[in-house]
Amino acid sequence: MSLMIAAPAHIPVLVKETLEALAVQPGGRYIDCTLGAGGHAAAILDKSSPGGQLLGIDADPEAIKVAAAKLETYGDKALLINDNFANLEAISIKYDFFPVHGILFDLGLSSLHLNGNSRGFSFQHDAPLDMRFSPSQEVTAADIINTYSESELAHLIFTYGEEASSRRIARYIVKKRPIESTLQLSLAIEQAVGGRRGRIHPATRTFQALRIAVNRELEHLEVALKQAINLLGFEGRVVVISYHSLEDRIVKQFMRQESRGDNPRLRLINKKVITPSETEVQLNPRSRSAKLRAAERITDRREQYVLAERYSFSEGIEAGGWRRPGLLKKLRRTFAAL
Numbered sequence: 001m002s003l004m005i006a007a008p009a010h011i012p013v014l015v016k017e018t019l020e021a022l023a024v025q026p027g028g029r030y031i032d033c034t035l036g037a038g039g040h041a042a043a044i045l046d047k048s049s050p051g052g053q054l055l056g057i058d059a060d061p062e063a064i065k066v067a068a069a070k071l072e073t074y075g076d077k078a079l080l081i082n083d084n085f086a087n088l089e090a091i092s093i094k095y096d097f098f099p100v101h102g103i104l105f106d107l108g109l110s111s112l113h114l115n116g117n118s119r120g121f122s123f124q125h126d127a128p129l130d131m132r133f134s135p136s137q138e139v140t141a142a143d144i145i146n147t148y149s150e151s152e153l154a155h156l157i158f159t160y161g162e163e164a165s166s167r168r169i170a171r172y173i174v175k176k177r178p179i180e181s182t183l184q185l186s187l188a189i190e191q192a193v194g195g196r197r198g199r200i201h202p203a204t205r206t207f208q209a210l211r212i213a214v215n216r217e218l219e220h221l222e223v224a225l226k227q228a229i230n231l232l233g234f235e236g237r238v239v240v241i242s243y244h245s246l247e248d249r250i251v252k253q254f255m256r257q258e259s260r261g262d263n264p265r266l267r268l269i270n271k272k273v274i275t276p277s278e279t280e281v282q283l284n285p286r287s288r289s290a291k292l293r294a295a296e297r298i299t300d301r302r303e304q305y306v307l308a309e310r311y312s313f314s315e316g317i318e319a320g321g322w323r324r325p326g327l328l329k330k331l332r333r334t335f336a337a338l
Helices: 002-009 015-022 041-045 061-070 072-077 085-094 139-145 150-161 164-174 180-193 205-215 218-229 246-258 279-284 300-310 324-334
Strands: 027-030 053-058 080-081 100-106 232-242 265-270 291-297
Touching: 015 041, 015 100, 015 232, 015 291, 015 300, 027 041, 027 080, 041 053, 041 061, 041 072, 053 072, 053 085, 061 072, 061 080, 072 080, 085 100, 085 218, 100 218, 100 279, 139 150, 139 205, 150 164, 150 205, 164 180, 180 205, 205 218, 218 232, 232 246, 246 265, 246 291
Parallel strands: 027 053, 027 100, 053 080, 100 232
Antiparallel strands: 232 291, 265 291
């Protein structure tokens, strides 16, 4: 498979900075919400040894296969789940993987999707216009391109791609329909804007917009960030690496909002965004737009009790609900003495 061939070329972004932001420690439990080829996951497992555990999530079943091969030597220390991180809390509860010391989101596309992938993520390879992370998703990029009205296409390309020529591109796409492949779409966009100008390919922003829309990426990110706070233990950390302004804006606003007010739930680790060094960008050009933000979970005593009691109980457990009755008794005695 081309995906397996591409896997060795995968270079995880901001690895050292990620481990520091997560404050990875031996015996810690961590969630990688965007497993990809398993680069960050392997680094976390190495740093958290001995005793570290990792729950890896990815919507792409092919990514799970690649990561499973890479992480095979870690045995049962790595639990890999094929699902969308929008279901983060449900997954963690199902596999009894909470509270955790840290949660990582490495957003955007992995090299698995770009290196000759047959699902049409890149305009550099001719492939069907699919762009779904998971084959179980219903809507493809071809569906959007060939069924949306001109105004709907223009709005989508402008909103998710921040493309100034969105109306012109949408008009040309409608004129050239049906469009079924990445090459057809890329050529239509080039013709719409009058050819290639500057360093960025004219199809870049339109492809980004389609991918985001197909996979509902921004919506899922907002949902998952809210769930992540509930899964972090006291002083647990959430780290997000984003690659374009729309993602980064959501992360920035979320962390700021949760770190302010009378009852803040997060403390910002880095008020200034962390970006790759010049050396890393030279070694891995895809890292050039990466931005890392991190925050730490804070709680007052009352909230610590409420969260701990919640972790001891689950309505989904068949045996009456109480998952850890012994722990609950200890917690009640401890907090009653405060």
